[in-house]
Amino acid sequence: MIKRILVVLGGSRFMDSLIQTSLFMAERHGATLTGCAVVDEDLIDPGEAVPVGGGGAGKEAREQRLGIARTGALEATHRFEEACQAKGIAHTTEVIEGNSIEVLREAWRFQDIGLIGVREIFNYGAVEHDPDVVVRLINHGVRPLIAIDSRGTRLExxxxxxxxxxxxxxxxxxxxxxxxxxxxxxxxxxxxxxxxxxxxxxxxxxxxxxxxxxxxxxxxxxxxxxxxxxxxxxxxxxxxxxxxxxxxxxxxxxxxxxxxxxxxxxxxxxxxxx
Amino acid sequence: MSDHSEEHGGGNAGVIRGFNTIGCAIVVVLSIIGLFFMGHGHQEDHAQGASDQPTAEVVDAGSQATPDTQKPSEASGEVTTKLPPLWQLGTVPFVLMLLSIAILPLIGSTHHWWEVNRHKLMIALILSALTLLYYLIFVSPSTAVLAIEHGIPGEYVPFIVLLFSLYVISGGVNVSGDLRATPMTNTTFILIGTVIASFIGTTGASMLLIRPLLQTNAERKHRVHTVIFFIFLVSNIGGTLLPIGDPPLFLGYLKGVPFLWTFKLFIEWLSMSIVLLVIYFIWDTIAYRTEEKKDIVADDTIRKPLRVTGLANFLLLGGVVLCVALLDPAKPIPGTNDLHPFLFMRELLMLGLAGLSLLITRTSIREANRFNYFAIIEVAVIFIGIFITMQVPLEVLKLKGAELGLDQPWHYFWATGILSSFLDNAPTYLVFFQTAESLTHETGPGILTLMGGEFIREDLLVAISLGAVFMGANTYIGNGPNFMVKAIAEQEGVRMPSFFGYMFYSGLILLPLFVIVTLIFID
Missing domain, CATH: 3.40.50.620 (HUPs)
Structure with missing residues (x-):
């Protein structure tokens, strides 16, 4: 029996199918959804080699990427809220800034299952996806989870x-x-x-x-x-x-x-x- | 350095006006520094100081004995310098300086800290102080003073004043427009950048042209290769022909390489430019054919004529070129018998030209260029450290460089090039320049006479110059403008490849060409 579902709002092309699937599962199990968007500065703004004189340009680019990520995280939660409200599904949302692994481990503690986009998580279009993020989440004990692809699914x-x-x-x-x-x-x-x-x-x-x-x-x-x-x-x-x-x-x-x-x-x- | 100067990327006129005020203040401060040093020497000192390393004691020629056993040998009549004691210790600050530049931006806990120019200055000053402390303790107080005099007025001030002047003046020219993004248009953009890079510097040319090029290509999907070839040619290879083109070449000029000597690299420059432009044209033609029709239609529809504003700054840039070409304090002003420019006359005039640019250029032009002083302040603070800390390694190389086993031009081309790919190419150039100098002790055919009676083999100088300039294109960190262009392209929505992704392109395209350059021109 599933009563609580964590929906990881990664802000990617997988978002729509992720939201659809979460709504379907919430309806089927009568579960509450928690939408969680994370702005992970380490993911968006990793340290990178910079030549002498390039620091300003690098900083400017990183600030722009962070801005895109913050906007993307807010948009993702709005889309999720609108979809939940349209279906009348009980839900909460939050946008958290911090290390995505730590944030999700914390959020996962009192959830039955998590739904996550299988790729492009938490980059919100700001940077190239790090394919290891989902793997790292699993390795760090964020499980069980369903990694959703780009097709909305009833998981039948x-x-x-x-x-x-x-x-x-x-x-x-x-x-x-x-x-x-x-x-x-x-x-x-x-x-x-x-x-x-x-x-x-x-x-x-x-x-x-x-x-x-x-x-x-x-x-x-x-x-x-x-x-x-x-x-x-x-x-x-x-x-x-x-x-x-x-x-x-x-x-x-x-x-x-x-x-x-x-x-x-x-x-x-x-x-x-x- | 005020906190305000740390801001950048602002978009309003007030910020730009603030920048201009700061710029004027910097001009004044640099001028005062120049005037201060004018009272500390005359042109002969300067000429000598530009080539001599700090430690200059008389010992047995070729002695490999330990410092304690080395004694002056006036009787023998041979004069040379000796290795400073515990020189390995003396080179540590320079290594730490390079490591700081390379590693601190990569470490999660330090990369934000390193972003602040104040912190870079702190590291540079600490490591400089360690170098001076080394001289004070292990050599002599006068050597420490000589190190400062050699490093700062001898090399740092002319170096940074040139970069500052080019930066300020080229930041006053704006090119805008949105042309049809055909392969011919793009190739022409890159060609123009390649040609002007030698005259206004690779940074100036890159900043001038990258935005209109990206604007022109805004409707196209395939843009990455255009930015990459732009980095190859405009941000690096284009700057080969004059000491103004790329900072290491200017350092060579300060060491006594004639102003127009770099034109000897014309064939290499031309060959690389033509080959790369042809490859680019073919690549872009193929890419253009794979663009979606709606994007091509949009590109045809959205047009804006090319417009160049701040044209007066081109005259000022010409003035900088003339200052560098004509006002070498070690030589008489051309057309005069023995009239030498006074010390720092060149620098004061260049600062004057920069100040003039700040006065006459409309604020809106600098605003459109997102002009700010962050980058030049960053260069200024880091190079204080580089120029002081590298005194010991240069001194050691001068004496022991011949023992490194580097004696073939291709050794220098690849050694300078590979290091320039990952470290700043200016100190890399100086290191190998000094090593090459250590091989030659008298003039002859194919030998260039430098300041202070030093000599360098021209074939080695060609290799070092080409290695430093060409191979800066190998990575994003090989040259400052590479990274600036990448950052601007990303801001405009181009998904640029990662550090190693870029190296895949350079490895695929440039490395085979460098091998060919080695076979045809170097060896």
């Missing part, structure tokens, strides 16, 4: 990436507990011989036990990241569920390669858990 066709690891099991369980509904179609997918047939069937059974009737289990060949994305596209998935695949202490510290590849390349919404 769900592809669950499963390799038998504790992380993928945890992602599957978490998704099933908070989002499994009878109208959802689920495909549990594994690549190569990462998990046994029995484990794959057990994963499917677990999802069925959470009230999902349309469940199929599929074994694919190929490298996990690219295969999951290609198969998700072909099947028409609205959402890919993935956990980090770290198997030792070091890899558990950072998001797995497959999850990173998904974040960087997906055109499908991602449910991420690390």
């Amino acid at each position: 066709r769900v592809q669950i990436a499963f390799n038998g690891s504790p992380e993928s099991c945890k992602a599957l369980r978490q998704w099933a507990m908070i989002h499994a509904t009878p109208e959802v179609s689920v495909r549990v997918v594994t690549c190569g011989d990462e998990c046994s047939e029995a484990d794959l069937e057990a994963a499917g059974a677990y999802v069925r036990d959470h009230g999902v009737s349309k469940v199929e289990c599929v074994r694919l060949e190929g490298s996990p990241g690219a295969t999951l994305l290609a198969e998700g596209e072909a099947w028409g998935a609205d959402l890919i569920v993935a956990g980090s695949t770290g198997r030792n202490w070091l890899s558990r510290m950072v998001i797995g390669d497959t999850a990173r590849e998904l974040v960087e390349n997906t055109n499908i919404a991602l449910f991420m858990l690390h």
Whole structure:
């Protein structure tokens, strides 16, 4: 059951689909939305090498970028508020200046799930997107989250990436507990011989036990990241569920390669858990 | 330096008037400094001081003994200088100065702090004080005074006065307009910038032309390559032909390289310019064909004739060129037998021209150029530190430079170039200039005689000059105007590549050309 959803208003081309999805989820679960825009000066205004005599020009450009980001953050919250008011969804909004990771970790503490644009987060058109931001958010414990692509989605066709690891099991369980509904179609997918047939069937059974009737289990060949994305596209998935695949202490510290590849390349919404 | 001078990018006439007042105040202060130093020497001193390093003691020629064992050797009749004791320690402030410039803007906790010119001045003064302290403790008080005299009136004042004059006067010319952004128009813009850069400086040419070029291309989607080639040519390579074009060449002039010597680089300048302009034209022609039709239609519709205001400043710029060309205190004024300009006459006249520019230029022109003093103050405060702290390294290079193993022109071209890509090219030029000087001790064919009876091989000087000027284009930080152009382009909505993204372009386009330059002209 989802009662509180944090909507990360990144101000990008993903904003519209993000807001649509959040409204849909709020309606379905009767949840309250919290819209959060962050002006992260470190992201907008990273230190950069400056030649002698270029400091003034650099400062001017950075001030302009910060101005764009502040304006973008305000616009993003206004759009979100208007959409919530139009649907009559309970909501709050805030614009915070600070380190985006810290701000979101703080805001996430009393939320059930977060929705975020899969790319171009918090740059508000001011700078090039740093593709590592979403990955860093996940690494820093801001999860579970759904990273939304540019298509508005009702999240009804769900592809669950499963390799038998504790992380993928945890992602599957978490998704099933908070989002499994009878109208959802689920495909549990594994690549190569990462998990046994029995484990794959057990994963499917677990999802069925959470009230999902349309469940199929599929074994694919190929490298996990690219295969999951290609198969998700072909099947028409609205959402890919993935956990980090770290198997030792070091890899558990950072998001797995497959999850990173998904974040960087997906055109499908991602449910991420690390 | 007032707080007001830290402001920049303002847009109203009051701010510009304030800037002009500050500019006049700076002119007065620099003039007073010039007059003050006039009382401390005469032209012969100046000529000598411009080439001699601070420590000048008589020792055995070629001695590699430790300082304690080195004794004057008047009997031998050989006169040379000795390495200052613990010279490694003496070079630390210079290294710290360069590291401060390179690293402080990158560190999250210091990059805002470093933005303030007052803080840069503080670092420059502290490191200068350390250098002087080194001289006081390990050499002698008189050497410390000599270091100041050599660094400040000898090099810093002429250097900064030239930059200041060019900055103020070129900031009084405004070019505006929105032409059809065809490949021919863009190429012509860059060509004009490449030609005038040698006469008004790469910074002046860049600031003059980048805004109308961006305005002209405002309706086009593909603009990044135009800005990149503009940086290559106008902000760097264009400034090859005169000491006014690029600061390192002016330092060479101060060391005694004749004013028109840089015209010897004409073929290299012409070859690089033609090749790059042809590449650009082809690139832009392809890019133009991929523009969307609606953008081309919009570009055809939105037009504004080209308009140049503040034209009188071109006369003043011509005056600066003449001052530099004719008023070398070490030489008689051309057309006279033995009439030397008095010390700092050149600088005072250039300041006068800058002051005149401030008086006669309409405020609206500087406002349109977003003119302010931040950049020139930044250069002024940092170079105080550079010129003082580099005295020890220059001195060491003068004595030990020959041991570095750099003796081929291509060594100098690439060493100067690679360092100029990442460090300021002015001190880099001086470092390799001094190293090259250390190789030659007598005149002969292909040897240039410098001030104070020093010599330099012309083939090495060509390599150093080309390396410093051409390879400044390799990165955004290779030359001041590179970064200014990038910042202005970004403000106008051009998504410029990252630091390494830009290097991809320069690596792809410039490095192969530099290899060809090496094969044809350097080696």
